[in-house]
Amino acid sequence: MSRKLIKYNLMIPGPTPIPTRILAAMNHDMIGHRGPLFSAVMKEVMEDLKWAYETKNDIFIYPSSGTGGMEVAVVNTLSPGDKVIVLNIGNFGSRFAKICKAYEADVNDVKFERGRPADPKVLEAELKKGPVKAVLLQQNETSTGVLNDVETLARTVRKLQPDALIIVDAVSGMMAAPLKTDEWDLDVVVSGSQKAFMVPPGVAAVSISARAWKAYETSKCPKHYWDFGLMKEQAPKGHTYTTPPESLIFGMAEGLKMLKEEGRENVHARHKANRDIVRAACKALGLKLLADDAHASPAVTAIFPPEGVDGEEVRKLMRDDFNVEVAPGQSELKGKIFRIGHLGYVDSLDLIGALAAIEVLFKRLGAKINFGNGVRAAMELL
């Protein structure tokens, strides 16, 4: 390419690009975090998060990445020796297992083939082996681009072990796909600012059901920073136990306002449309996708490069030649796939630009693809 592109295109599954409305909201003076001005913002964010979660449960906010939120869920509800099932469909499933093991839970790490969702029948069989304290799962597995059927999995737990905790990492899935915290009776649900909320990373939120509060009372995992008990005194005042990340909280307030203006169903439909465009283009090009249509994530798509092309090379060339940042394969998938994020502040035209870059790149590499067909297929869906 002789002409240099000057714009940077972020196409990873979080952080997502940030709308200028949110950047502007964050471009805010600091105010006293124990004073009434900040309290009001914090209470608004907690209320709007309840809207996003579809819950009446408490929601606490931590200065943390999403992984910290996963740890919050574990250390506040479990005790060493507790039997738990981790439905492990990818890298973040493995992370849940690692966190539980770090806190000495007795982990049944139930692994599914990468690219497949957790199978309710397998869960049923595992639950029949004996009582567990909790079942932990991802709503959306970022590393494989697979959406779990949380509703059916949760119903399976409630049918066989009504008192078991259901702990859901919804960091990359929240607002990209439906998640009905109360209707599905989910006990702890974790989200992060840098995904569909369209805010920079640094805020994690967790919801806590009555069942989770009961588990907290007997939980023996050591904790301080993440301790629900220390937050419980502060949250009703619109405070946090430690100093809140104010600028990100201002961003969350604006991001949630934008999502409410757009409407829940529209937000879900937008993510679904993004997913369909990426998948249609890849299929028309002749590229293989890791997830099948029935379980494909509305937040991120994992794509096999054409034969003979390494996923890491795709990532490097997309960056060097087109200023497009795509995500790598993680763990056992490193080099085998690359991923395109299409959640948050990303829309179909952004995706068509990125898909054009992919087509041109593979053509340059001499890969056998149906040049032109990818973008064309995407356009048919606009």
Place this chain on the structure above:
Amino acid sequence: MSRKLIKYNLMIPGPTPIPTRILAAMNHDMIGHRGPLFSAVMKEVMEDLKWAYETKNDIFIYPSSGTGGMEVAVVNTLSPGDKVIVLNIGNFGSRFAKICKAYEADVNDVKFERGRPADPKVLEAELKKGPVKAVLLQQNETSTGVLNDVETLARTVRKLQPDALIIVDAVSGMMAAPLKTDEWDLDVVVSGSQKAFMVPPGVAAVSISARAWKAYETSKCPKHYWDFGLMKEQAPKGHTYTTPPESLIFGMAEGLKMLKEEGRENVHARHKANRDIVRAACKALGLKLLADDAHASPAVTAIFPPEGVDGEEVRKLMRDDFNVEVAPGQSELKGKIFRIGHLGYVDSLDLIGALAAIEVLFKRLGAKINFGNGVRAAMELL
């Protein structure tokens, strides 16, 4: 007051006001946090933090408030049952003790009178009672406005127990007062973005000496999110284990650049001058200060209101009548004192404005003060 003031004045010991240069730096698109652009920023921040810390030790960065950084220090170096001494001169000393107890360390919680620093002779006597794994202390105790003599305390530890870890919470003291990590042989030093770095809250940094790395090898506290081992693989690449709070990292890069331009000695002198102005004004007004001159903090000053006036009332009226946010007394000092923060992006003229408000407020309340003398004394020091 018939005229309404329209500007908000933040006079708490963190978060501090944010310079527009830093706000502008934070007003930045998100970029791939595992790509070369972000790596370069992260490496720059880690290098500049070494300058701030005066250290060659590793420095790791976490998405967290300062308290999270304190927990990082504890869980990576200690094991349940370890004997530790906490030099407790205020609320954050108590917090260190609570964190150590949460992780089942055997805590010798050595309390000093509020308003006094830790006495090296008392430390010496405690160290003579038997070996400890670590001594934990604040460089600057935010709740009382007292600066510890970290150099002498550290030398006392090294003289009697050369292998004990010295863990310093420098969250509110870093860059407000000298802290020579390597020269004083400090093992883990914790700082936070929202203090003298002039960045919004949400980033904690910790330095790790060779002695601390050795302690990490045998540490048995459960951990995942805070785990040095998981960060060690990522830091040399300019990455973090989990997703970094990008906008705050852009802010840290700019804040550190500003501090380097100003020069370390000038930064320290500025904080000292702020302290002297506040203290001179309060004394001239006839107000009692919690800390004596020899140990007064350059970051925050704790002030007793005039007889018959409650500290919380001062806080409320300063806010309602003058748009000035001052900090409350914490724990046993609640209502008894109020605090003025003078660290970070605050200068002497800001303080004179706030001191004027205090004088007028106390006059309105009918308190016996030497009206006019406070600001006048401050002006003499300009």
